[in-house]
Amino acid sequence: MHNFVKFVHKIKWKYARKMWPLINNDWIILIVLGASVAVLSFAVDVAVSALNKARLHLYTTAAETNIFAGIASWVLPIVGMVILSMIISQRISPYAAGSGISEIKTILRGVVLKEYLTLKTLISKLIGLTVVLPSGLPIGKEGPFVHIGGIIATLWCKLFASISHDDKNQNYYVEMVAAGCAVGVTCTFGSPIGGVLFSIEVTSVHFALRNYWRGFFSAVFSAIVFQLLGILTSNYDSVKTFSPTEFSLKSPYALQELLAYAILGILCGLFGSLFVIWHKQVCVFITRKKFMKTMKEKCQYIYPLTVATLVSAITFPEAGGSVTKSLITSKNILDELFSNFTWSEAPENSYQLNIISQWSHENFSIYYALLFFILYTFIMSGICITLPVACGMFTPVLLIGAALGRLFGELLVIYLPNVSSLKIVPGSYALVGAAAFSGAATQTVSTAVIVFELTGQIVYMVPVLLGVALSIVIATYMYPSIYDVGIYLKRLPFLPNLLPTSSAVHKVCVHDFMLSDLKYLTLQSTYKDIKDLLDSTKKMRTFPLVDSRESFVLIGTVERRDLELLIEQRLCDEERRKVARHCKLKRKFNCLNTMHCKTDTASLTKRDDIDDGGKSVKILIDPDDGKFSHCDENFKSQIARKNTLRAKHFYRKKGFVDKRYT
Known part of the structure; x- marks a missing residue:
């Protein structure tokens, strides 16, 4: 077996x-x-x-x-x-x-x-x-x-x-x-x-x-x-897209509407850049304001607690929940914004009635509801993604863009109903707005493809690509993408993108901005040289390290904070007192060794100061004041009374060895 x-x-x-x-x-x-x-x-x-x-x-x-x-x-x-x-x-x-x-x-x-x-x-x-x-x-x-x-x-x-x-x-x-x-x-x-x-x-x-x-x-x-x-895990018999739409495949839009789609793309580019700027200002306020730093040091839970309480107060169903859509998920909100009918018209079935009732309010119309939803998501998402939790920002910008496009399309139906012979579909403007706004915030064209795949239709491919292209042009001209801003705020090492060839930067040479009188360190530099270098250059953060003043072979660089820490450790008042005390002890020890103080056996010896004749010096050092005294026959009992552990630590720190412990 x-x-x-x-x-x-x-x-x-x-x-x-x-x-x-x-x-x-x-x-x-x-x-x-x-x-x-x-x-x-x-x-x-x-x-x-x-x-x-x-x-x-x-x-x-x-x-x-x-x-x-x-x-x-x-x-x-x-x-x-x-x-x-x-x-x-x-x-x-x-x-x-x-x-x-x-x-x-x-x-x-x-x-x-x-x-x-x-x-x-x-x-x-x-x-x-x-x-x-x-x-x-x-x-x-x-x-x-x-x-x-x-x-x-x-x-x-x-x-x-x-x-x-x-x-x-x-x-x-x-x-x-x-x-x-x-x-x-x-x-x-x-x-x-x-x-x-x-x-x-x-x-x-x-x-x-x-x-x-x-x-x-x-x-x-x-x-x-x-x-x-x-x-x-569902009751569906086939694959279902993330947010399915039911746009007409036959004559979906008129040629005149391309101008409206272009205007929407430009608006999304402007508001997308404003969203990135708003998010950056919130981050700067949180990380660089003195009272915010003090608050985080005292209690790091105050800021997330405040933001969470504010969001819960705004989204409370009996208060602002009807306009913030706090009782439905983001996916359902996106489905409603992409719906293929006009909200300002009378509903034809229970599905349309349900959506209109979700966005209507007894005190204001659906247009104000859309506007309030855009403002809430715009402001609060820029704040919430600064919380120290795992979170993303792509879904909020999709919702903002879709709501902005829906509002644009609904207003177009009211004020320009006869812009073409075909019926205007506000849901198509929501589709273009979602792709264009997210493209402006991230500065990526692929958001158009993502929108095509999550809706399952490409009948509005040309309007979506047109809106995304124009929004990215505007956003690139105004501000970096939200991910590049995150790299800048977190101070991550990063190489910036190359500027276009038409930029005047390509005509600038290295000697136009390089420092000619550069301060440096050598392998022979002393602490005094480092101290003088730090005092004379207040703004330099990094110093080059070369082999010598003659060869100037670059070895590497040294950070300013490392040099400051080194100087603080070596040249502080306490360290200078220790060095001075050690030099004083060494001089006294050498003096005693020269006098050939003969004893039977040595309890304490200096490693580098034993004479050639094998003779050593027997001394007693007080750990408190560092004074010398000659030893007598009661040496061990005196050491015991002086707290053996403190004496042993003191001797080893000063370079002496107690032979009783070796």
């Missing part, structure tokens, strides 16, 4: 060794990557949906009791979810906070950021995102899942490499992280083509075409698994 087991194991390992080269292949890794990210994304969606239903059920049950119970059941879960997500991000991995696209963009440009692609960050990101999304804050999951896709790609590559004992270079990991980014976008909206293009535009300046098939192959398998999971 034992021989049979050995034979089975031998056969198993023999075939395993033969099969491993086939398994350890990029194709297999990409399939596993796409499937694993799809499963995680679907699990997060299911958990978020369940938690959101539980939160709304708690409110409806408590609101039937009295108004105060309703307020408490609405505010406390929102605040609790935000605080819990913040605690998870801080305790497990602080690098999980925020979107993560800015960091991924930096990593894909060759910068090594430690701890951003680890298992701890993955766990923190997944749990924190699952907790904070049901709170109802105007945030999304696309950015965090781009980060999650990059982490999972790195972990799978390291696992396969460790099993096969194959050391991959850094470029290989970067290429797989790029594929993981495409998978992250795909699992959010079910758009493999848009996900690949978006990952290329957002994360790369110069993209290697050899990486294109990796992202596309993995994204396709990710979309298949994600949609199959949706079919298996």
Whole structure:
């Protein structure tokens, strides 16, 4: 029996060794990557949906009791979810906070950021995102899942490499992280083509075409698994798009409407840039204002607690919930904004009546409701994505753009009803607005492809591409993208994009802005030289280190803060007193050694000062004042009375050795 087991194991390992080269292949890794990210994304969606239903059920049950119970059941879960997500991000991995696209963009440009692609960050990101999304804050999951896709790609590559004992270079990991980014976008909206293009535009300046098939192959398998999971857990018999639309395929728009679509694209470019500017100002206010820094130092939970309370107060159903749409999900809001009928007209069926009742109010019309929704999402999403929790911003900008386009289309129906012989469809303007506004904020053309895939129709392909192109032109001229602003605010190492060839910057030479009288350090520089260098150059942050004043061979650079720390440690008052005391002890010891003080055995000796005759000096040093005295026969008892531990520490620190302990 034992021989049979050995034979089975031998056969198993023999075939395993033969099969491993086939398994350890990029194709297999990409399939596993796409499937694993799809499963995680679907699990997060299911958990978020369940938690959101539980939160709304708690409110409806408590609101039937009295108004105060309703307020408490609405505010406390929102605040609790935000605080819990913040605690998870801080305790497990602080690098999980925020979107993560800015960091991924930096990593894909060759910068090594430690701890951003680890298992701890993955766990923190997944749990924190699952907790904070049901709170109802105007945030999304696309950015965090781009980060999650990059982490999972790195972990799978390291696992396969460790099993096969194959050391991959850094470029290989970067290429797989790029594929993981495409998978992250795909699992959010079910758009493999848009996900690949978006990952290329957002994360790369110069993209290697050899990486294109990796992202596309993995994204396709990710979309298949994600949609199959949706079919298996729902009542649908076939694949359903993220936000299906029912636009007419026959004569969808008139040629005259292209001007209106172009105007909408320009407006989205302006407001998209304003959104990025608003988000940057909020970040600057939080990170650089003195009282905000003081507040964070005293209690780091004050800011997220304030924001969560403010959001819960605004979105309370009995207050502003009717215009902020706090009782329905972002997906349902997007479906209603893309609806294929005019809201200002009488409803023809219960479906239209339900949507109009959602957006109408007894005190104001649907136009004001759309305007209030745009203002709320615009202002609060710019604030909420600054919270130290896992959150994204792509879903909020989609909603802002769709609502802006819907308002534009509804007003066009009222004021220009006869602009063409065809009927104006406000939902098409919502479609163009969603793509154009998100394209302006991210400065990516692939948002148009994402909108095509999440709606399942391309009948408005020309208006969408026109609006996106014009919005990006305006946004690029006004301000950087929101991801580049995030890199700037986080002070991540990053190479800026090259300016166009028509710019006058290309005529500037290095000698036009270089420092000719540059201060430097050599290998022979003393502490005094460093101190003088720091005093004479107040604004320089980095100093070059050269071999010598004659050769000027550059060895490296030294940061100013490192030099200041070195000077503070070496030349502070306490250190100078220690050095002076040590020199005084050394002089006295040398003096005693010269006098040849003969003793039987030495208890304390200086390592470098034993004379050639083998004679040593027996002395007693008081640890308090450092004074010398000659030893007598009661040397050991005197040492014991002087606290042996303190004496031993003092002697060793000054370069002496107590032979009783050696």
